[in-house]
Amino acid sequence: MSRLSELASIVGHQHVVSGEELYSRPQDFWNSTPTVALGLVKPGNVEEVSAILALCDRHAQPVVIEGGRTNLVHATQATGETVLMSLERMNAILSLDTDDMTAEVEAGVILETLQAAVQQKGLRFGLDLGARGSATIGGVLATNAGGFQALRYGVARDQVLGLECVLANGKVLSHLVPYVKDNTGYDLKQLFIGSEGTLGAITRAMLRLHPSPQSVNTALLAFENFGAVVGALNTMKRALRGELSSFEIMWREFYDFNVGALCPHAPPLPTGHPFYVLCETEGFDSEADEAQFEAVMADLLENGGAADIVLAQSSRQRSDFWRIREEFGPEMDLFKVMVDFDVSLPISKMDTFVQETEALLAREVPENLGLHVIGHLGDGNLHIATGLPTPERKLDVQRLIYGLVRRHGGSISAEHGVGLAKKDFLNHSRTPEEIATMRAIKAALDPRNILNPGKIL
Ligand SMILES: Cc1cc2nc3c(=O)[nH]c(=O)nc-3n(C[C@H](O)[C@H](O)[C@H](O)COP(=O)(O)OP(=O)(O)OC[C@H]3O[C@@H](n4cnc5c(N)ncnc54)[C@H](O)[C@@H]3O)c2cc1C
Structure with a gap:
């Protein structure tokens, strides 16, 4: 039986996409080139996710998990050998508890859908970002997204009380508790939050809510x-x-x-x-x-x-x-080949950092098309964009700016993650010992390296 037939036997033929239909689908939010993959499978429940991963693990079959594909670091990019697994059918809000102020949701729920449902109950979900209409809860947790209100409510990590995940071998880890305090050994959910689909599939979350502001x-x-x-x-x-x-x-x-x-x-x-x-x-x-x-x-x-x-x-x-x-549309037109950065820095060093960036670009890359700086200042997070007339010097610009970030003790990724786009610069923000520990965790949880291989590390 072919791999796609095996997958179809788990989810049904109507939930496996391949060939022309898959090719005609844009790769992600930014990249309109066709999706290239062995196939796309859409499980409808955690048992199917488990069976898919167990099958792929047996065959050392690479899998890329997809949410809304709005990430900005090529984290869902696939190759012709990859199976894409989209959790879009797992989009139920399972409960909204106004006493506990919690929401139990499946990973495929769209952020904006949750925001609206919660609002109707006089509650607030403490996370908001520009991609709210497409990004999924699974995706925002897997990237530990930040956004516009982290100053008050914290980042995605801070919204999670409990999590259900499926490991690479198909085993289900379920700890969907509705309370804040829980010191019963290692806090396993934190491993999966921010792991960009490299350690397991997030299938369900117990989220904390807040009173809706008046x-x-x-x-x-x-x-x-x-x-x-x-x-x-x-x-x-x-x-x-x-x-x-x-x-x-x-x-x-x-x-x-x-x-x-x-x-x-x-x-x-x-x-x-x-x-x-x-x-x-x-x-x-x-x-x-x-x-x-x-x-x-x-x-x-x-x-x-x-x-x-x-x-x-x-x-x-x-x-x-x-x-x-x-609004970034006009900026994207202006900057032709856009080179953008999402960095954290001590607030006290930000102005110096921007002045040095400007001077460095003027000296080393005089053909640059300008420098736009914005950010979630209260969180120590800047977004920087410049443009180039042609792509040849993109890597030079990255080396220069990430070098400056390192010198100022900053983070090369404040909230967008690492994916493929930043993995060559991970050592600017993490020590060799930290990276070796990340590799050890990856090897322990995904020994055959089937989950989003080549991303982050
Ligand atoms: C216009 C725009 C504005 C944005 N603004 C912000 C912002 O203000 N702050 C911010 O932090 N980010 C922002 N982002 C980027 C942000 O990372 C994504 O919008 C969002 O967090 C990703 O969700 P997604 O469902 O699209 O995930 P995807 O892009 O589909 O996936 C992202 C990563 O998570 C993994 N993944 C997805 N679902 C699961 C799952 N269920 N289990 C395990 N792994 C999974 C994927 O494999 C991939 O590695 C913005 C993006 C856009 C396009």
Whole structure:
């Protein structure tokens, strides 16, 4: 029996895709080249996932697990010999418990679907990112995604109470507890969160929820120097009673470009300031929250170094502010061959790092098409993008910028993971001993190296 027939005998013929149908499907969110793989299999439950992996393990058959394929590091890239396993059929929200404030979900649930379902119950899932309409819970956990609200709720890892996973050999590890405290030996779920499909398939999760905020206050601020930005962040952390949920920075070149491309009329704040910040609070007392937010903003304007501030007066205006921060379409056109980075750095070193990056690119790669810097500043996370007219010097740019990240003690991947795109630079952020330990864990859990082989390590 061929491999595809064996897989079909587990899930049914209608749930195996191959040949022309698979080839006509784009590889992932960014890459419209055709999907090349032996076949794509879509299990409908954990027993089928287990049977598929046990079969593949017996035959040393490489498997790439897929969620929404929105990752930014080529983590779901396959070869002609690979079996793709998509969990898209496993998309049930199994329970929403308003007393325990938990959601038990299958891994294929789309992030936005969960956000909406939880909202209807007066609750909030503490994770949000631009790919919310396609990314799955399995994918955001497997990449330990961060996003716009990590400052308040933490990263994907912090949303998980319990997990069900299937090992490479088909064995199911299930520990779907609905409570926070659980010191019963090793915390196995943490191995799978952030492992990018290399250690096991996440099939189900018990997620923690939060009360849904009743008020949202949003402002866009301009600053003349980076010290004033950091001062404002610390003021807001202190003065806003833990309600600060986002503190997103945009360097001038990005803000000026994006408002030019997106705002046909006057931008919310004039262009030309060195730094812009989009900040947001979420609270539970509309009147008091608004009054407090306005008082803090007024104080920042008078005493705290903010050069200009505009408060969102409506949900429409709030969306317009966020669009300036979130929209990348015009940037992708501008940068032709885009070279982008997702790095963590101590906040205190960020401005120096960006100035050094600018100088280095001007000196070593003068043909670069500019430098756009934005980030989740409150989390110490910057996103940097530059462009090249042609692809030949892409690796040079990566070497230069990752070299600088290493010198500043930063992380080469803050929230997007490693995949294929960053694995050659893993040693910039992790020691040889750490990498050897990762290899030992991989060998123990996946001795035949069938799960997403060649990714991360
Ligand atoms: C427009 C846009 C904005 C984004 N913004 C952010 C952001 O703000 N913050 C951020 O952190 N990331 C962001 N991302 C990238 C982010 O990593 C992904 O959006 C998301 O986390 C991946 O989910 P996915 O379901 O698409 O996973 P996929 O891309 O399908 O897979 C990602 C990795 O997880 C593995 N995987 C998937 N499902 C499972 C499973 N069930 N079990 C085991 N392994 C699995 C895959 O093998 C792969 O290695 C953004 C991406 C886009 C396109």
